[in-house]
Amino acid sequence: MRLRTPLLALGSLAFLGLAGAQTLPPAPDVIIDAMEGALGRITTYRPSHGKGYCATGHFVGTAEGGRLSVAPVFNGQRVPAIIRFGVGGPNARVSDTARSTRGLAIRMETPAGDIWDSASISVPVFGAPTPEAFVGGLLVRSRGANGAPPDPAAVAAFVAANPNTLNQGRWLAANLPPASFATTPYFGVNAFRFQGADGQVRIARWVFEPRAGLERLTAEQLNTMPADFLADELRRRLSSAPVEFDMVLQFPGEGDDVNNPTIAWPDERPRIIVGRLSVTEVAAGPGGACDPISALLLDQEPGIALSDDPTLAVRAGAYAVSLSRRTR
Ligand code: HEM
The missing domain is CATH 2.40.180.10 (Catalase core domain)
Incomplete structure (x- = not known):
């Protein structure tokens, strides 16, 4: 995870629960870093709706x-x-x-x-109820620092703790x-x-x-x-x-x-x-x-x-x- 400025770094730590202040949502850079980590580096295309x-x-x-x-x-x-x-x-x-x-x-x-x-x-529904769940879902599906693939047990634990993150996928599976x-x-x-x-x-x-x-x-x-x-x-x-x-x-x-x-x-x-x-x-x-x-x-x-x-x-x-x- 790249931390670009002290302000963003503080936001990231708070989000991870390490700075004692749990109320700050993940900062914009942290969100986009997580998207790049799971979906690939942004080139000229949008990381969502790239086409x-x-x-x-x-x-x-x-x-x-x-x-x-x-x-x-x-x-x-x-x-x-x-x-x-x-x-x-x-x-x-x-x-x-x-x-x-x-x-x-x-x-x-x-x-x-x-x-x-x-x-x-x-x-009609999104895939995450909060920004924390959005970022958490991306992080758990990203490769580790050593290139290790995502851990299926960690993904399963994340989904069990955040069942609403499945709602969009369920809708897509049920509708052509x-x-x-x-x-x-x-x-x-x-x-x-x-x-x-x-x-x-x-x-x-x-x-x-x-x-x-x-x-x-x-x-x-x-x-x-x-x-x-x-x-x-x-x-x-x-x-x-x-x-x-x-x-x-x-x-x-x-x-x-x-x-x-x-x-x-x-x-x-x-x-x-x-x-x-x-x-x-x-x-x-x-x-x-x-x-x-x-x-x-x-x-x-x-x-x-x-x-x-x-x-x-x-x-x-x-x-x-x-x-x-x-x-x-
Ligand atoms: C945590 C919440 C969300 C995050 C972090 C997020 C993130 C993003 C990002 C980074 C982009 C690319 C923007 C660009 O480069 O111009 C994007 C595009 C898009 N997002 Fe989201 N998004 C979120 C929620 C939603 C929701 C709830 C919807 C549904 C209404 C949505 C619909 C779209 C659409 C349609 C695009 C493509 C826009 C375009 O074609 O210019 N997003 N999103």
């Missing part, structure tokens, strides 16, 4: 969106968007049939310069991958605080629902589709019409844990459509306008703030360190 395609489009908030959030992106005007569709994992050459998440990252920027970043996945970037929902997974025009703050999670409907690969297609079919399929769709998603907010009910992204809220919880995303163009190949940016998920906007979900708090810092390493 991806840039696209462009726009977002228009609904009247309900404007009521539920004072963020300028919901003011009903057309907001230009830089979009990235991704395939889960660090491997930029992974097959599009992989049983992993598909990703939708969006940077919206209003003509007045207000920016809102989001990143969502095709699975999407047949198109345009036919899967993309879940924000973490809860956010939305401040409405009435001044009230409401906790919600979002999902981008495909207007084209839900379609997954068949078991046969899983073995026959080419490795890079998703971008071609999206280009074919876009040659005739935009690909659209409704942005829906889902609100928690009694007993729902708002700070644990490994557990989905029940489907019957209230849902409201707050906007529509239209994807109009996709880049001809890998690379493009989305590559030098990262979905930083900061409180950039009045009207959309982070919740107390501990995994959310560490994302912006980790994404910034990842961006700096992949563009160094």
Whole structure:
């Protein structure tokens, strides 16, 4: 584990429980070091959703969106968007049939310069309930300092102590991958605080629902589709019409844990459509306008703030360190 500055070193020791202060979450460098340790050194690709395609489009908030959030992106005007569709994992050459998440990252920027970043996945749950479990899961699956492979007994003990870390893998095992970037929902997974025009703050999670409907690969297609079919399929769709998603907010009910992204809220919880995303163009190949940016998920906007979900708090810092390493 590389420790870069005294501040980060303190964060690391506290995280490991060696400095007596157990409350600090792992520092951004520590998180990215752990990702590199388990997944490989970051080159030019993202360590998560390394394979991806840039696209462009726009977002228009609904009247309900404007009521539920004072963020300028919901003011009903057309907001230009830089979009990235991704395939889960660090491997930029992974097959599009992989049983992993598909990703939708969006940077919206209003003509007045207000920016809102989001990143969502095709699975309703994340693979770790806390940053500590995220890093712990990576460390236990990394090679040791002497190159020794991960110890299966240590992995089993980690999983037994952190059973929620299996929730995402279970969902992926039970659901075939999407047949198109345009036919899967993309879940924000973490809860956010939305401040409405009435001044009230409401906790919600979002999902981008495909207007084209839900379609997954068949078991046969899983073995026959080419490795890079998703971008071609999206280009074919876009040659005739935009690909659209409704942005829906889902609100928690009694007993729902708002700070644990490994557990989905029940489907019957209230849902409201707050906007529509239209994807109009996709880049001809890998690379493009989305590559030098990262979905930083900061409180950039009045009207959309982070919740107390501990995994959310560490994302912006980790994404910034990842961006700096992949563009160094
Ligand atoms: C402990 C929590 C998390 C950590 C440490 C983490 C870390 C990262 C990092 C380092 C990247 C690469 C960023 C870049 O280089 O630009 C990334 C990308 C991504 N993450 Fe996370 N992540 C976390 C949670 C989540 C969750 C809960 C979601 C689901 C909504 C998610 C969805 C994505 C997506 C879609 C991308 C690709 C973004 C793009 O295409 O630009 N991540 N993550």
